[in-house]
Amino acid sequence: MPKRLAVSNRVLSESQVQLFRHDLLSWFDLFQRNLPWRKTRDPYALWISETMLQQTRVAAVIPYFERFLARFPTFQALAEAPESDILAYWAGLGYYYRARNLQKAARLIRSYGAFPDTYADIRALPGIGDYTAAAVASIAFGLLHATVDGNVLRVLTRVLDDAADIASARGRRHVTEQASVLLDRSRPGDFNQAMMELGATVCLPSNPQCLLCPVASLCAARKRGTQHLRPVKTVKTKSIEEHRVVFWIEEAGRLLVWQRPEDSRLMPGFWELPERSELPAIGVGESLGTFRHGITLRNYRFDVRLGMAPADLGVCRWVPMDALSRLPLSTVLKKAKRLVNKGDKAVATLRSSTASS
Numbered sequence: 001m002p003k004r005l006a007v008s009n010r011v012l013s014e015s016q017v018q019l020f021r022h023d024l025l026s027w028f029d030l031f032q033r034n035l036p037w038r039k040t041r042d043p044y045a046l047w048i049s050e051t052m053l054q055q056t057r058v059a060a061v062i063p064y065f066e067r068f069l070a071r072f073p074t075f076q077a078l079a080e081a082p083e084s085d086i087l088a089y090w091a092g093l094g095y096y097y098r099a100r101n102l103q104k105a106a107r108l109i110r111s112y113g114a115f116p117d118t119y120a121d122i123r124a125l126p127g128i129g130d131y132t133a134a135a136v137a138s139i140a141f142g143l144l145h146a147t148v149d150g151n152v153l154r155v156l157t158r159v160l161d162d163a164a165d166i167a168s169a170r171g172r173r174h175v176t177e178q179a180s181v182l183l184d185r186s187r188p189g190d191f192n193q194a195m196m197e198l199g200a201t202v203c204l205p206s207n208p209q210c211l212l213c214p215v216a217s218l219c220a221a222r223k224r225g226t227q228h229l230r231p232v233k234t235v236k237t238k239s240i241e242e243h244r245v246v247f248w249i250e251e252a253g254r255l256l257v258w259q260r261p262e263d264s265r266l267m268p269g270f271w272e273l274p275e276r277s278e279l280p281a282i283g284v285g286e287s288l289g290t291f292r293h294g295i296t297l298r299n300y301r302f303d304v305r306l307g308m309a310p311a312d313l314g315v316c317r318w319v320p321m322d323a324l325s326r327l328p329l330s331t332v333l334k335k336a337k338r339l340v341n342k343g344d345k346a347v348a349t350l351r352s353s354t355a356s357s
């Protein structure tokens with residue numbers, strides 16, 4: 001006998017579950033967004049898209065996905081590519097350990113000879129968690145595994161008016177069990193995508209579009225007016241503001257930069273502008289402007305300042321400006337470069353004086 005879905009103190013009947021699946025999938029068939037990874041069932045391409053979509057918005061991922069797939073169309077191509085190439089194609093997406101894990105996993109897959117086709121084998125690949133494994137298993141291979149991300153947690157806790165605390169592992173486990181019961185048996189991949197699509201485009205965090213919702217008639221939170229109370233999430237985190245100074249030191253068409261070591265916890269192998277920690281004896285010049293940059297819970301305000309190179313360059317190296325585009329650059333360096341190239345007078349003067357000397 002099929003499990004029933006608990007909706008607070010009542011349950012969705014089997015016929016309501018069928019109706020939910022039917023209405024959600026019909027809506028998805030008609031209104032799903034046209035996204036490049038929706039045109040394929042290739043597990044490799046789906047895996048790349050799901051990895052990019054972790055922590056990054058859909059609109060930002062699309063061009064990265066297309067460029068990445070054009071350059072590394074198969075797991076063999078990814079396995080054989082130089083790491084610096086992969087990082088350069090990933091630069092801007094952040095969380096670079098994801099790109100490194102992709103290559104590690106691609107090399108393993110190459111040793112298997114084919115992309116694994118069971119949930120357990122996909123889940124065992126480096127960098128793949130429950131969510132990505134379920135997405136690839138269900139969409140590429142039609143396996144019955146429910147995907148549960150932030151969107152699905154929100155949709156489900158509202159549809160079921162479930163007060164489970166999704167900040168706790170227990171609460172998430174509970175909602176995941178509910179998602180598994182609700183999963184459509186004949187189209188699990190489409191159903192998973194439809195749940196995520198509903199959360200991303202209709203059942204929005206602070207402004208759910210209930211009048212446009214295909215499952216509104218079955219939604220317990222809508223009936224009770226509790227949409228804004230779901231999901232329950234008790235942990236509140238506050239972002240931290242931090243002010244940092246990076247130095248722009250340019251001389252004879254070269255820029256002074258340094259490379260993060262390979263064993264660095266943060267962005268190993270990437271090139272950065274120096275800060276006071278790399279060049280303690282630096283001569284500090286005028287400010288060229290500021291920009292903001294956020295990393296997880298930290299909000300940085302970077303001040304880009306002209307600097308005079310000290311005698312001891314420490315870990316820094318001169319790199320010709322026209323060679324920079326071939327290196328994996330940190331987002332901070334890229335943002336600073338854009339800011340400086342906007343036509344700052346101080347840099348223009350510096351460039352013309354070094355050109356004429």
Ligand code: SF4
Binds near residue numbers: 159203208216
């Ligand atoms: S009816 Fe409203 S709250 Fe319920 S699932 Fe649809 S959009 Fe979300």
